[in-house]
Amino acid sequence: MxxxxxxxxxxxxxxxxxxxxxxxxxxxxxxLQELKAPQEKFPEEAILEAGYHAVWVGQKSWNGVAILTKSEKPTVIRTALPGDETDEQSRYLEVKLNGLTVVCVYVPNGNPVPGEKFDYKLKWLERLDAQAELLISSGKPVIILGDFNIIPTESDVYKPEKYIKDALFLPEVRAAFQSLIDQGWTDALRQIYPEETIYTFYDYFRKAYERNAGMRIDHFLLSPAIAPHLKSGGVHKAVRGWEKTSDHVPVWIELDHF
Structure with a gap:
């Protein structure tokens, strides 16, 4: 799979x-993350014609997450991250499919620092930590994946010294990611490529893609029940060079089961 x-x-x-x-x-x-489309503007027909069922949580102008599946339409479990009923941002979608729980996340960027956006990011990550603890404690196969807007280590960014005051790289944010790893989640790409330089995002400015000046902020976290089934993975870097493309690249893993 x-x-x-x-x-x-x-x-x-x-x-x-x-x-x-x-x-x-x-x-x-x-x-998918950062749909930037309200619920009714999601291109469901085009996605169906491409061979995929879709569930999504849209939001006008910003945010938005979706999960596409080929075999059958997944069962939606949650459309919002628990812990704050006042949170109206579309950043979390949890589904079940063939015994597998899939959680799509779009973690807040958090810039500028300091400020309300960074405070929101930290609180959101606290809620994600709590939900992740519940999910991993179930003992079931779970994958949390998406745009985490976190650079876990210095090896995950080109010229890390330029990001020491950035909300993607501040110690509190990196500690939040490490807290997830400490729960028992496996960082899939690092499991496969422990030493290699892997980037999933290239800014539109200063020819970042051409210079390979990127960062790794899109991640897969695998629960212990599914981590042993990790077979391979990587990034489709060439997509970043396509016309009118995203500043992120698609990231993938392959499982030998499910």
């Missing part, structure tokens, strides 16, 4: 890119 995550940075504006990538790579499950 091939599972992917892709921050599309506007699903309607980047729809040709998404459809081309789906056609070429044919993943079984895809989590």
């Amino acid at each position: 091939k599972i992917a995550t892709y921050n599309v940075n506007g699903i309607n504006g980047r729809l040709p890119v998404l459809l081309q990538w789906l056609s070429e790579e044919n993943p079984d499950i895809v989590c």
Whole structure:
């Protein structure tokens, strides 16, 4: 089973890119972030024609997450991260499919620092930590994947000294990611490539893609029940070079079961 995550940075504006990538790579499950479309503007018909069922949580202008599946439509468990009933941002979608729990997340960016956006990010990560603890404690196969907006270590970013005051790289944020790992989750890409430089995001400015000046902020976290089934994984870097593409690249893993 091939599972992917892709921050599309506007699903309607980047729809040709998404459809081309789906056609070429044919993943079984895809989590999308930053739809930038209200619920009623999601291109469900085009996604169906491409061979995928879809569930999504839209939001006008910003945010939004979706999960696409080939075999059957997943069962939606949650459309919001528990812990704050006042939170109206569309950043969390949890489903079940063939015995597997899939959680699509779009963690807040948090910039500028200091400020309300950074405070919101830290509180959101606290809620994610609590929910992740519940999920991993179930003993069931669970994958949490998506755009975490976290650079876990210095090896995950080009010239880390430039990001010491950035909300993606501050100690509190990196500690939040490490807290998830300490619960027992496996960082899938690092499990496969413990030493290699892997980037999942390239800014639109200063020819970042051409210079390979990126960062790794899109992640897969695997529960102990599914981590042993990790077979392979990587990034589809070439997609970043396509016309009118996202600033993120699709990231994927393959499981030998499910």
